[in-house]
Amino acid sequence: MTDHIPDDISPAGRDLREYTDELRQKHAIVKNISDEWVLLKHTDIVTVAMDHERFSNAVSNYLQIPNGLDGEKHTHYRKIIDRYLSREALVPYIPVFNQVAIQLMKELPKGKVLDAVNDIGAVFAVRAQCQWLGWPNELEPLLLEWMADNHAATRSGNKEEMRNIARRFDEIILSIIRPRQVLTSKLNDVTARLCRETVYGRLLTEAELISILRNWTGGDLGSIALCVGVIVQHITKHPKLIEQLRVAEDGEVEAFIDEVLRNDDPFVSNRRITTCPVKVAGHDIPSGAKIKLNWTSANRDESMFGENRFNPEENKPNNLIYGIGKHACPGRLLATWELRIMLQVMLSSVQTIKPASNQHAEREVAPLGGFNRVPIILS
Ligand code: HEM
Numbered sequence: 001m002t003d004h005i006p007d008d009i010s011p012a013g014r015d016l017r018e019y020t021d022e023l024r025q026k027h028a029i030v031k032n033i034s035d036e037w038v039l040l041k042h043t044d045i046v047t048v049a050m051d052h053e054r055f056s057n058a059v060s061n062y063l064q065i066p067n068g069l070d071g072e073k074h075t076h077y078r079k080i081i082d083r084y085l086s087r088e089a090l091v092p093y094i095p096v097f098n099q100v101a102i103q104l105m106k107e108l109p110k111g112k113v114l115d116a117v118n119d120i121g122a123v124f125a126v127r128a129q130c131q132w133l134g135w136p137n138e139l140e141p142l143l144l145e146w147m148a149d150n151h152a153a154t155r156s157g158n159k160e161e162m163r164n165i166a167r168r169f170d171e172i173i174l175s176i177i178r179p180r181q182v183l184t185s186k187l188n189d190v191t192a193r194l195c196r197e198t199v200y201g202r203l204l205t206e207a208e209l210i211s212i213l214r215n216w217t218g219g220d221l222g223s224i225a226l227c228v229g230v231i232v233q234h235i236t237k238h239p240k241l242i243e244q245l246r247v248a249e250d251g252e253v254e255a256f257i258d259e260v261l262r263n264d265d266p267f268v269s270n271r272r273i274t275t276c277p278v279k280v281a282g283h284d285i286p287s288g289a290k291i292k293l294n295w296t297s298a299n300r301d302e303s304m305f306g307e308n309r310f311n312p313e314e315n316k317p318n319n320l321i322y323g324i325g326k327h328a329c330p331g332r333l334l335a336t337w338e339l340r341i342m343l344q345v346m347l348s349s350v351q352t353i354k355p356a357s358n359q360h361a362e363r364e365v366a367p368l369g370g371f372n373r374v375p376i377i378l379s
Contacts, residue, residue, distance in 0.1 A: 014365060014366055015363040015364075015365065015366075016268060016296060016364075016365070016366040016367065016368070016369055017264060017265075017296055017300070017363075017369060019366065020040055020294055020296060020297035020300075021297075021300060023040060023297075024040045024041065024297055024300075024301060024302075027040065028040055028041045028044060028281035028282065029044070029280065029281040029282075029283055032292070034290075035290070036271065036290040036291065036292045037280070037283075037285060037289060037290065037291045037292065038269075038291075038292040038294055039280065039281060039291060039292065039293055039294060039297075039298075040294055040297040040298070040301070041281065041297075041298065041301050041303065042298040042299075042301040042303065042304040042305075042318065042320070043301075043303070043304070044280060044281045045293045045294070045295070045298040045320065046298075046320070046324055047280075048272060048280060048291060048293060049272075049293055049323060049324045049325040049327070050324065050325045052070065052071070052325065052326055053275065054274060054275055054276055054278050055272035055273070055274060055275070055278075055291060056070050056272060056273050056274075056275050057069060057070055057074070057272060057273075057327060058070055058273060059271040059272060059273045059290060060271075062166075062211075063207055063208070063211045064211060064215070065077050065081075065208055065211040065212050065215065066078045066081055066212075066215075066327075067215065067270075067327060074326065074327075075326075076199060076200075077199065077208075077212075078326075078330065080197050080199065080204075081212065081330050082330050084190060084193075084194070085330045085331055085332075085333060085334055086333075087333060090333055090334055090337065093131070093132055093337075094337065094341070096128075096131045096132070097128050097131070097337065097338055097341045097342075098341055098345065100124065100127045100128050100131060101124060101128075101341050101342050101344075101345035101346070102345055102349070103127075104120065104123060104124055104127065105345055105346060105349035105350070106349075108120070108378060110350070110378050110379050111377060111378075111379055112377065113356040113359060113375050113376070113377060114375070114376055114377070114378065115373045115374060115375055115376075116228060116229050116232035116233065116371075116374035116375075116376050117225055117226065117228065117229035117370075117371055117372065117373055117374055118148075118225070118373070120228055120232070120342070120346070121224060121225035121226065121227070121228030121229050121232075121342075122144055122147055122148075122221070122222075122225040123140075123144065124224070124225075124228065124338070124342050125220075125221045125222075125224035125225050125228075125338070126139075126140050126143045126144055126147070126221055127140065128224075128338050128342075129216075129217055129220070129221055129224075130143075132190060132334070133176075133189065133190045133191045133213075133216070133217070134187065134189020134190055134191050134192065135176055135191065139172065139176075142172060143172070143217075143221065146165070146168060146169060146172065147221055147222055147225065149165055149168075150165050150169075150218070150222065151222060151368065153165045154367060154368060155364075155365060155367075155368060157367070166214075166218075169214060169217075169218050170210050170214065173209075173210050173213045173214060173217075174206070174210065176191055176213075177191060177195055177206070177209050177210070177213070180192040180195045181195050181206075191213065194209060194212065194213070195209060216331065220331060220335070223266065223267050223335070224335060224338060224339065226266035226267075226364070226368070226369065226370035226371070227257075227261055227266060227267075227335070227339055227370070228339065228342060229266070229361075229370050229371040229373075229374045230260060230261060230264045230266055230370045230371065231257055231260050231261070231339065231343060232346075232353065232374055232376060233355075233361050233371055233374045234260045234264070235353060236353055236354060236355045236374075236376055237355075239354075241256075242347060242352075242353065245343070245344075245347055246347050246348065250340060250344075253340050253343060253344060254336050254340050255312040255313065255316065256312055257336070257339050257340060257343065258312065258316065258319055258321060258336070259310060259311070259312035259315055259316075259319070261321045262299045262300075262315055262319045262320075262321055263299070263300065263308065263310070264296075264369075264370065265295050265296040265299045265300075265320075265321050265369060266296075266364070266368070266369035266370025266371075267295060267296075267321065267369065268294060268295065268296045268367060268368065268369040269292045269293055269294045269295060269296070269367075270292075270293050270295070270323065270327070271290055271291065271292050271293070272290075272291045272293065273288065273289070273290055273291070274286070274287050274288060274289045274291065275287060295320050295321065295323065296369050298320050299319065299320050299321065304318050305318070322335075346378075350378040350379060351379055352377075352378070352379045353376055353377075353378055354376065354377050354379070355375065355376055355377075356375035356376055356377050359375040360375075361373065361374045361375065
């Protein structure tokens with residue numbers, strides 16, 4: 001029985017969070033214009049994300065490591081990736097990220113309108129990620145330009161444009177890995193070490209390296225920038241929080257950030273493909289159908305979070321901002337630390353963070369989440 005399901009969840013110009021809030025009141029599942037089944041409820045999304053047999057990650061025709069892989073192959077590659085994103089591997093970068101945030105705050109003009117997404121979030125994300133990966137600082141303008149174009153292409157939904165943008169990114173990555181693949185290279189940064197990793201008794205191929213690095217940067221620079229926008233917008237709306245957060249422990253600040261992002265999750269969705277006929281959210285779905293897990297909707301589902309009160313501790317176990325199951329985000333700790341450090345440094349570098357008068361925060365539109373622009377004034 002699928003006849004009452006609306007077939008368009010891709011409305012141009014609409015705020016996806018608000019739209020999925022409305023849809024969820026009537027439907028647990030809807031179909032979008034790309035013929036994908038979009039799941040909206042927390043419980044269905046968790047069920048699908050945990051069922052790795054009937055819901056495969058091999059959705060795209062492009063090589064996607066590790067997110068497009070299933071089973072043993074996924075486990076094999078994921079082990080390599082997890083090593084770079086463990087607590088032990090990331091601890092040395094804490095002072096580095098701190099320094100990046102301090103430098104950025106020094107550069108930002110006070111008393112003038114700034115955009116928290118693009119002037120703070122995007123610049124911090126690019127600089128922090130370049131430092132972590134050992135990429136040259138000179139790439140900053142190129143990466144920032146690429147991020148803006150990537151967002152524009154995603155917004156437009158133009159497939160050809162999106163392919164061109166992806167190609168441009170691959171060229172940037174190639175220019176970085178080529179010198180590191182030379183056997184005599186003395187470079188020993190994260191990217192160089194990745195170039196020396198072996199899988200199934202051989203070095204990672206160039207295509208595999210590009211795919212892994214695209215995953216660590218291409219999408220995630222944008223996610224970090226959008227997250228900064230959501231967090232800053234939240235604190236400007238609740239100025240009392242600024243004092244509380246200034247004296248809070250690291251763990252408390254991280255829990256606060258997770259809860260803000262649960263309520264306004266800018267990392268909207270991921271896909272699966274069915275490996276057999278299945279029943280999901282009460283509907284019969286054939287084999288080979290594409291399913292979209294809408295994390296933003298799940299994270300606000302009233303059947304899980306009731307009246308959706310701000311409660312970091314209570315909501316933590318069901319927070320899906322970093323996903324769930326075998327494909328849950330391996331970059332969670334890196335993202336959490338980057339976001340926490342950026343926020344703490346911002347709070348300690350200025351007296352006030354206020355929304356710019358006469359300028360409103362602009363929501364991103366489907367298929368992106370969060371804000372396109374959050375105008376603020378630091379003093
Ligand atoms: C705030 C920023 C971030 C958010 C909200 C986020 C969210 C997510 C989510 C929801 C998934 C699950 C995907 C699925 O189930 O299909 C995921 C997967 C993934 N994330 Fe993140 N992520 C963030 C930052 C990062 C960073 C910084 C990195 C690495 C440097 C990273 C690397 C990955 C990878 C490699 C996967 C695929 C894992 C797999 O398939 O096994 N993410 N992320």
